Amino acid sequence: MKRLAILLQVLIVLLMPALLSAEEKLNVAVAANFIQPVQKIAALFEKKTNIKIEATYASTGKLYSQIINGAPYDVFLAADEKRPNLLYRDGLAEKPFVYASGQVILWSAKKEFCQAKDWREAVQNSKIKKISIANVKTAPYGAMSMVALKKAGLWEGLQSKMVFGQDIAQSFQYAFTESVDMGFCALSAAFSDQGKNGCYLVVNEAPTVVQAACVIKQSKKAAAARQFADFINSKEAKEVKMSYGYR
Amino acid sequence: MEWLPLYLSIKLACVSTCALIILAAPLAYVLAYSRFAGKSLLEALINLPLALPPTVVGFYLLVVMGPKGTVGRIWEAATGSPLLFTFLGIAIASIVYSLPFAIQPMKAAFEKIDRRLLESAYVLGLSRFATFIKVIIPNSIAGIAASAILVFIHSMGAFGVLLMVGGSIPGETKVASIAIYEATEALNYREAGLMSLTLVPISYAFLLLINRLNRSKSHGA
Amino acid sequence: MELRIDIKKMLPHFDLDVSFVCEDERMLVLIGPSGGGKTTIIRIIAGLEKPDEGSVAYNGETWLDVGKSIFIPPQKRRLGYVFQDYTLFPHLNVYGNIAFSAHDKKDADELLRVFGIRHLRNRKPYEISGGERQRCAICQALARRPQVLLLDEPFSALDVITRRMLRDELKAMKSTLSLPIVYVTHDINEALFLADDILPIVEGKIARNWMQQTITRTVSPETGRSRAVREPRLSLAY
Numbered sequence: 001m002k003r004l005a006i007l008l009q010v011l012i013v014l015l016m017p018a019l020l021s022a023e024e025k026l027n028v029a030v031a032a033n034f035i036q037p038v039q040k041i042a043a044l045f046e047k048k049t050n051i052k053i054e055a056t057y058a059s060t061g062k063l064y065s066q067i068i069n070g071a072p073y074d075v076f077l078a079a080d081e082k083r084p085n086l087l088y089r090d091g092l093a094e095k096p097f098v099y100a101s102g103q104v105i106l107w108s109a110k111k112e113f114c115q116a117k118d119w120r121e122a123v124q125n126s127k128i129k130k131i132s133i134a135n136v137k138t139a140p141y142g143a144m145s146m147v148a149l150k151k152a153g154l155w156e157g158l159q160s161k162m163v164f165g166q167d168i169a170q171s172f173q174y175a176f177t178e179s180v181d182m183g184f185c186a187l188s189a190a191f192s193d194q195g196k197n198g199c200y201l202v203v204n205e206a207p208t209v210v211q212a213a214c215v216i217k218q219s220k221k222a223a224a225a226r227q228f229a230d231f232i233n234s235k236e237a238k239e240v241k242m243s244y245g246y247r
Numbered sequence: 248m249e250w251l252p253l254y255l256s257i258k259l260a261c262v263s264t265c266a267l268i269i270l271a272a273p274l275a276y277v278l279a280y281s282r283f284a285g286k287s288l289l290e291a292l293i294n295l296p297l298a299l300p301p302t303v304v305g306f307y308l309l310v311v312m313g314p315k316g317t318v319g320r321i322w323e324a325a326t327g328s329p330l331l332f333t334f335l336g337i338a339i340a341s342i343v344y345s346l347p348f349a350i351q352p353m354k355a356a357f358e359k360i361d362r363r364l365l366e367s368a369y370v371l372g373l374s375r376f377a378t379f380i381k382v383i384i385p386n387s388i389a390g391i392a393a394s395a396i397l398v399f400i401h402s403m404g405a406f407g408v409l410l411m412v413g414g415s416i417p418g419e420t421k422v423a424s425i426a427i428y429e430a431t432e433a434l435n436y437r438e439a440g441l442m443s444l445t446l447v448p449i450s451y452a453f454l455l456l457i458n459r460l461n462r463s464k465s466h467g468a
Numbered sequence: 469m470e471l472r473i474d475i476k477k478m479l480p481h482f483d484l485d486v487s488f489v490c491e492d493e494r495m496l497v498l499i500g501p502s503g504g505g506k507t508t509i510i511r512i513i514a515g516l517e518k519p520d521e522g523s524v525a526y527n528g529e530t531w532l533d534v535g536k537s538i539f540i541p542p543q544k545r546r547l548g549y550v551f552q553d554y555t556l557f558p559h560l561n562v563y564g565n566i567a568f569s570a571h572d573k574k575d576a577d578e579l580l581r582v583f584g585i586r587h588l589r590n591r592k593p594y595e596i597s598g599g600e601r602q603r604c605a606i607c608q609a610l611a612r613r614p615q616v617l618l619l620d621e622p623f624s625a626l627d628v629i630t631r632r633m634l635r636d637e638l639k640a641m642k643s644t645l646s647l648p649i650v651y652v653t654h655d656i657n658e659a660l661f662l663a664d665d666i667l668p669i670v671e672g673k674i675a676r677n678w679m680q681q682t683i684t685r686t687v688s689p690e691t692g693r694s695r696a697v698r699e700p701r702l703s704l705a706y
Binding site: 059061062064065068129130132135137138162163164165166174177178179180 | 309314332431433
């Protein structure tokens with residue numbers, strides 16, 4: 001009898017936060033390139049509406065596969081348009097909308113590697129031993145990097161130097177920790193606290209990364225989710241996005 | 248179906264197993280027979296990868312083997328190329344990660360040998376090293392086989408550690424466990440399923456082989 | 469040529485302090501109650517343990533001298549040592565065990581013949597009886613042509629009949645061996661039967677009166693009268 005009482009008390013204490021939280025909570029799936037901007041946007045949103053944002057960061061492809069397997073997200077901020085459109089087509093999401101446009105860059109912690117005419121010349125520097133790139137199948141920024149490399153005729157030749165990160169954030173992490181010499185990253189990385197200390201070259205051959213978002217249909221907090229979706233394109237949110245190089 | 252990741256996994260497992268059997272034996276010998284200040288500290292240090300999540304082990308290896316880390320810097324100075332993101336790099340990671348699995352069965356087998364047998368060898372004229380090779384090892388085959396099995400299986404399944412330090416390079420560090428993970432993420436369930444299915448008989452065959460060797464070598468000791 | 473021992477060692481329950489000599493072609497038996505230090509003495513002679521003070525020397529060659537920091541490891545002392553058990557290597561067969569450290573493989577064959585165990589040469593230790601194992605152990609010790617032979621209760625784990633048989637064989641064998649033999653036992657009858665010299669060890673010291681106090685009286689089958697048993701010479705140092 002005593003053991004049962006203790007067990008009940010422990011359970012109550014553990015469940016307390018869930019029971020007492022009067023404030024609402026949204027689970028948002030966020031593509032890895034948007035980590036810092038979304039943290040700032042979420043803070044503004046919480047102050048305004050008292051709705052807490054719990055974000056999960058991963059590659060767009062990974063988040064997409066989780067959602068179609070029933071992961072309980074309320075909003076999905078992808079790094080492409082394809083996957084939100086697929087969700088919409090399959091009836092899993094509401095109509096997607098563009099929330100940002102990003103750019104692929106070649107970033108390095110060592111300023112000397114950026115002293116080149118353009119990214120193509122930089123990448124062929126013989127001093128460069130390893131270059132990081134995000135997984136081309138699951139990360140849109142990785143896929144766009146591959147498009148650029150193929151357009152420049154460099155994809156095959158650079159295979160031996162390439163290191164694949166699971167998402168664009170890991171690609172930046174490899175470059176930032178100097179585990180690799182240069183990395184294909186999102187432009188927003190250059191505006192982050194860590195990225196500011198490096199240098200970068202714009203990869204013009206990479207198409208603009210058009211990023212779309214959507215509200216997940218099975219979300220139980222549809223109203224709050226739509227509120228957040230609207231907030232993403234609000235004026236305050238636009239300011240944050242621009243400070244990170246998004247258009 | 249891609250065969251390269253499977254080949255890499257087997258190669259990694261074989262290299263790790265061979266390296267660890269050789270590396271772990273002297274360590275297991277020291278732990279089994281010596282008494283010295285700090286022995287329990289050493290043992291706890293060796294067993295650390297058992298207690299930590301693989302990603303933590305991977306993280307520390309990333310730091311140490313990276314261009315600014317102790318090992319990575321020395322390596323790069325000596326050879327001119329980085330240690331991370333190479334097959335050797337993941338082999339080292341796999342060895343560190345599987346070290347406790349190699350040591351424990353061997354140490355237990357060594358401890359089971361009666362000291363008087365060793366003393367008998369010394370009196371008969373064998374040095375400590377000769378005794379290790381000619382008496383201890385032949386009488387610990389079961390323990391060594393158990394170590395080999397554990398290390399092989401553990402290396403085949405290494406994932407979190409390799410995710411951190413591997414860089415998923417096809418043909419170099421993209422082993423089966425990572426390839427299956429990435430295929431699943433890319434929604435290529437067929438590919439993932441085929442690779443997973445192929446791993447089963449490979450692991451099973453290895454288990455059979457070791458058990459066979461074990462049974463034929465060790466009799467009542 | 470003789471084996472000279474003069475050692476002191478602090479042990480958990482008493483202090484070991486003995487000094488004695490064992491000459492060539494003589495068997496010295498260390499006898500006494502269990503835990504009295506007999507095994508420790510033998511292990512020190514073998515070099516498997518070290519005393520706190522003292523020295524061990526054979527034929528003028530110092531094997532151990534604590535004061536002068538001389539220590540020759542067991543490997544270099546050319547001894548034969550027969551334990552009560554665990555002398556034979558389980559992973560080798562009888563021949564492999566005996567030939568293990570024989571300089572000349574012919575010695576191994578000869579020993580197998582002399583001890584009557586040639587038929588066992590391909591068997592593994594776990595496949596033969598206890599008595600056969602101890603015979604092999606003695607062969608293994610002798611195959612190396614040791615300078616000194618040490619035996620620590622070699623037959624204590626065997627049944628009475630086998631023990632008697634091996635005792636007789638050892639006594640017969642003794643005359644062909646020209647080395648000093650140190651034999652440890654707690655069985656008085658065995659000691660009296662085998663020994664040229666007896667050294668009672670009680671709580672780490674030589675106990676000269678121990679024999680008189682504990683000697684076994686046998687009953688003669690013909691007369692029914694008790695008679696005193698032969699008292700062998702007590703061996704003393706220097």
